[in-house]
Amino acid sequence: GAGVSQSPSNKVTEKGKDVELRCDPISGHTALYWYRQSLGQGLEFLIYFQGNSAPDKSGLPSDRFSAERTGGSVSTLTIQRTQQEDSAVYLCASSPGTAPNEQFFGPGTRLTVL
């Protein structure tokens, strides 16, 4: 079956521009996570959506970062006024239910801010 998909796979932007990253989770998965992966830094949690509950935004590094999830499915991560330190791979993952289930990851979006 279809896995988690993310688009675009690569995004190059200029400092100060806004970018939108998209995630399509596995159908039926109620939990959706966004992470940022920088070289040698592991995975940094950004935001978590679970069903219709208010998202857990505790990992967002600044107010330039926001995310929404429409209809409990597709999610968009928006970064406003991008900075060079935002350059990283942004990973999306989904999982079924609220139990401690494994996560299914997308291939990621590589963001480069010039």
Add this chain to the structure above:
Amino acid sequence: AQSVAQPEDQVNVAEGNPLTVKCTYSVSGNPYLFWYVQYPNRGLQFLLKYITGDNLVKGSYGFEAEFNKSQTSFHLKKPSALVSDSALYFCAVSHSGGSYIPTFGRGTSLIVHP
């Protein structure tokens, strides 16, 4: 609070030899432990998890991990390494009573030499 440590940035092993990738954790409450593997330019793939029950957990591709509560460890092992096992390995922890958002380690690069 929860944290996870992968003390080795890189592990080198010869093909056919046993391999171990180390992980230690710290949580309040019962831990939920996961291992993921990331191949170049790919998203993370789930290998195995410990939630409860037997301390020895078997997963994909011949990998296994042993939960050791007294040492707060969850080391990943394989009896005979393959060159194709070369990848980046991540340990993750969440815990009972929380939102199940896992914390990931920084990752360990496994290099299997022919």
